[in-house]
Amino acid sequence: MSDRKPSLARQVAPAAILTAVGVAFVSLLDNPTGTNFVSLDGVGDAAVASSTAPVPTATPTTIAPAPAPAVTTTLAPSPLATVAPSTVVPSSEAPVVESTGACDGAVVTSPTALFRWGGIQLQVNFTAANAICDVQVLQYPSDDRKSVSINQRALPVYNQEAVAANSSQISAMSGATDSWEAYTAALQAVIDSRQ
């Protein structure tokens, strides 16, 4: 048999072609935030704008205003934050925990906490004594079934825990730790803005 030694080109070409195809494929892949870490969108310039007016761009039906909002604070009126209401999940889908206490304090919208699956944005209602009385989720990752199921399971629990703890010191749920990180980051940003 003693096959003739194949040419260098014949030996190298398949490796070169396949490597090129592989690299091209990998570079086409979805590259999410590239990190697991939560980044808060729009807190960069730390402009914590307070206003007595309700959130101007918010759709009245999705962000239920508290009975008598003394102060409505919107964090970070950055471009992304202002388009946020358009991505707000309809209130019928968003897990909502109805508060039992009197929410007669401020209503604060959090910045969107971006993490690898998307963003979480909260609306936090305070009592006049500045305690958290209600948390609503305005936005959560809903691009895929898995994210929806994880968040629909976890977020109502986190809402309850946040009210009970009156802080962002809440425990994460198994299988929903990424959401937990984003949620607590968003909540902490709101709390920080109230200090």
Next chain:
Amino acid sequence: MSRSTITSSAVDARPLRPPKASWVLDTDVGAVIGALTLVVVGLWARHGGVTSLGGSATDVFTSLASLTGLLASEAGILGLVLVTRTPQLERRYGLDRMLNWHRLLGELMAIFLVAHIVTSVEAWADPGGVMAAIKDLTGREPYMALTTVGTVMILLVTLSSLKVARSRMTYETWYFVHMLSYVGLAFSFSHQIVLGSDFMNDPLARWFWIGLHAGLIVWMVWGRWGTLFVSLARPLRVASIRHEASGVVSLTLAGGSLNKHRAQSGQFYYLRELAPGRWWSNNPFSLSAEPTSAGLRFTIKDRGDASRAFTRINEGARVAIEGPYGVCTPDLVDGEKVVLVAGGVGVGPVVSFIEQLGPTSEPVVLYRAHSQNEVAHEEELDRLVSARGGRLHILVGARSTLKVADPFAAEVLCKTIPDIADRTVVVAGPESMIKAMQRGARAAGVPSERIHAERAWW
């Protein structure tokens, strides 16, 4: 040249043409494996796998769980490609070597799989604890119950293939346990798509992965089952049976479909007797004569297992063949002088090998057997070897009764075959004898690349 000892009746017996050479190069195989690894690791890195390694413990475990899961899949895919018996690969590397690589890849996959399980549990254990994580991962999460069953099957297959377990099982038991791995892989596929963070959020990656597996299934069905179907559709018949030695018979299989068949001395086939209760048993046997259009001869020793049924087969019985496989053919020696070493029923491939050597090849044959009544094909060997100017040494008896302590020691080999260092060595027989001969031949100055072993196929 006395070629046809097998069928004196068939006047038109001509040697079969050798199988077509493969165009696959080592570099091609390396390129495919390299590119697949690049894509798999790239997929993981692109989806944040590398940056996660700098995060919390949970991030690190999640990232490692993805990576080990992907690598386990890659090892599994490559392992399956090896058992498709794709002719282009088989003719380059030989099925025996491919099956050995298949076993190594299987073990590699099991290691990645265990690492994947451990890291997944750790990743899930935050903050509910390990027990909660195990509960989640064995049932509560979607498709994980199915995946758990699949994983148990795959690990069972791996355990059954470890040498300790394998030697205690019949070939058939082991084979059917092995079939579980297909089910196991299919069962665990769904969780990769639904739960695997690399696939559930990236449609391109998901479709690539699904396509890769679909392609593999088509390849398996076409390659593996296709050859099976062809073999069942055109079985050969047992044309003649000869008693060769105590417990050793030679069968010649013949049929019209051999006319277009390609095969070479030194190759082997899987034989399947098409008879009630026997059709599911499929066993490898080496050719023991040059394959001709008149028939394929196999020399089979009764080893108390499935080989026994073949030693008691009736003339005219239908036998489905799959093959030929193996690259330990006379092409290896390419005109060089050769030392052929046969152990027990390994004499079969050696006889067929010599038949295709040239008239001036001066082969030296060492034939080791337990006892005189187990020596098969002695006359035939003698005639073939002397027709080519070679020598035949038959060494019979238990090791303790031999004149030398180790017949395969370098000094014994050098004394018996003074020019051994210039020869190519081909060994066919049990594993222990192959090892002993490889050691001895290397010590006697034969370079490793000129020592070829044919594992004993019954």
